Amino acid sequence: MVFFTRLIVLLAALLLNGCEQSDAPPLDQQLYVWQRQWTPAHDAALRDSHTDFSTLRVLALQAFPQSGWSRARIDPALLKRDGRPLIAVVRLDGQLNGLDRDEVTAQIQQVLSDWQGQGLILSGVEIDHDAGNARLPAYREFLTHLRGVLPASLPLSITALPAWLDSSELPALLATVDSSVLQVHAVSxxxxxxxxxxxxxxxxxxxxxxxxxxxxxxxxxxxxALLPGAGGAPVVESEVPIERGGERRELLADPQQLSKLGAELRADPPARLAGLIWFRLPLANDRRAWSLTTLIAVARGDTLDSRVGLKLSAQDGLYDISLSNQGNLDSAWPERLTLAVQGCEGADALAGYALQQRPDLLTFTRLRDGRIPAGGQRAIGWARCAHIDQGGSNVYP
Known part of the structure; x- marks a missing residue:
């Protein structure tokens, strides 16, 4: 009897442990809002991201080596209406000769005061400074000073570089702040x-x-995009276009890779990992960011799929020819598209594609790279024909 009692207790303990593991809370998911100039497109992006991302880390202020200080032109009304916890991010360029403690502190205090004066309630401050390892002692002294100046109730965090792992200064540096944000993208x-x-x-x-x-x-x-620069070193073009000639090499983070990493982190989170912060909130016209549909699918751990197909709209024999993506994964423009046609009087391709025409076939060939966002579409040409057989047409990746 004693044996069976102990066996039942052991089985109950195992079941409880299994439940505790399966009920572990998911990793917190947050967003960086990094646009320097807010536009009406922020309204829809904030609204549509509200369910899946708990906190907004918003670019507030930047310091550049040559041009000095620049504030982000935010929309405080949108942030107040959004209502999520709000962390103001101050970017101190890593190429600055040094940090003038008093000037930087005064600038930070002023922007925080102005935001609060606009009715924004702050949940924290983040300092984004890509300091080299040799400068970490001075950076630690600055953070110690700033921590003493800011209200004790206002959490202070920093963006951190993996290269700091090689510095003996790291433990003392991390001790000065409440949390850190390890940046694992574009660090080399x-x-x-x-x-x-x-x-x-x-x-x-x-x-x-x-x-x-x-x-x-x-x-x-x-x-x-990487552009050719002086001395062979590439120039990096991100949110802001750079007026420079030469071929652009586009680089894009792979949603499939990030989705796999997210699943692994949720299944076996390292100690003290509090969550994931995605860079950056995409706007509808953001040509160098995932669509919000893809970002949400990756954050949720959904199965990713692109479903690119042909879309025709006709009026009085004039066909508008488009590609649509009904999946949740952004897709590259297809390399080629063929349409079976009859009785065509004229046809042409739009920017990005070239057209080859035969009496029974239109072939659109991609001239440059581009993406169709999840849930979006792109016009590639037009044709005035007696008939286009959509069933006899093909899209080639």
Whole structure:
């Protein structure tokens, strides 16, 4: 009898442990809002992201080596209506000769005061400064000073680089703030890509061992272009177009890679990992970011799928020819599209495609790279024909 009693207790304990593991809370998901100039497109982006992302980390202020200070032109009414916890991010360029403690502190205090005067309730401040390892002692002194000046009730966080893992200053630096945000994208030569999942895992595990405070992981949901620069070093073009000639090499973080990493982190989260922060909130016209549909699907861990197909709209024999993507994964423009036709009087391709025409066949061939966002469409040409057989047409990736 005693044996069976102990067996029942053991089985109950195992069942309880299994329940506790399966009921573990999901990782918190947050968003960086990084546009310097807010537009009406922010309204829909904030509204549509509200369910899936708990907190907004909003670019507030930047300091540049040559041009000095620049404030982001936010829309405080939208942020108040949004209502999510709000963290103001101050970007101090890593190429600054040094941090003037008093000037930087005064600038930060002023922007925080102005935001609060506009009715915004702050949940924290984040300092984004890509300091080299040799400058970490001075950066730690600045953060110690800033922590003493800011209200004790206002959490202070920093964006952190994996390279700091090689510095003996790291534990003391992390002790000065309430949390850190480990940036694992575009941290080395961008020519090697924006993101390496295996390398990211190594950095996350190492960071977990080197901090006693909560930390977050900053993950990419964007792309950049590399342009030829002086001396062979590439120039990186991101949100702001750069007036420069030469071929652009587009780099884009792979949603499939990030989705896999998210699943692995949820299944086996490293100690003290508090959540994921996605860079950046995409707007409808953001040509170098995932669509919000794809970002939400990755954040949720949904199965990703592109479903690109032909879409024709006809009026009085004039066909508008478009491609649509009914999946939740952004798709590259197809390389080629063929349409079976009859009795065509004229046809042409739109920018990005070229047209070859035969009496029974129209062939559209891609001239440059581009993407069709999830749930979106793109016009590629027109044709005035007696008939287009959609069933006899083909889209080639």
């Amino acid at each position: 030569d961008p020519r090697r890509g924006l993101f390496d999942p295996a390398q990211a895992w190594q950095w996350v595990r190492a960071w977990s061992r080197n901090t006693s405070k909560p930390f977050y992981l900053a993950l990419p949901a964007y792309g950049v």
